[in-house]
Amino acid sequence: MIDYQALANRFVAGINTYDVDAKIWISDFHYIDQHSEELIFNHQGIHLIWTVSGGHIRNKVRNDELILRILRLGLPKYKGHGFTLYRGECKFLYEDKKLGFCWTPVREVA
Incomplete structure (x- = not known):
């Protein structure tokens, strides 16, 4: 089973990870939110993750304000x-x- 820091590193690298418990996703997003200045975001990869699995992730995290902060950090800027x-x-x-x-x-x- 993956831990939240490993998931955070995979997420910001643009690597989609499946079958992750909701508590891990929540901890992952809080970790990214708190450590964003230390992380390198693969914006195109995160865009693909969100396109493919965003509904699933949103259903697990169930905190739109937190998700929005992560998307603002992770998605490509227009x-x-x-x-x-x-x-x-x-x-x-x-x-x-x-x-x-x-x-x-x-x-x-x-």
Whole structure:
């Protein structure tokens, strides 16, 4: 079983890790949050992890404020021109008032 520091190192390196207990993910994200200045983030790798496993990780961490801090640190920064984004969410989550981090530039998709 992986510990939270090993998971943190894998996450910031952009290496997806499966079958991790929720408590380890929570400790991992707190560790990243507290040690962010010491870590080197592979932004493209973290983007791929979040694209593939973000819903699963969010379900385990269950702390959107903490997740948002980690995503701001880990995801690539946008450097293009401004444009409009629309919030996209699964209908059942929207109806349950559980809004997440889904955004799209395509209104019909949202």
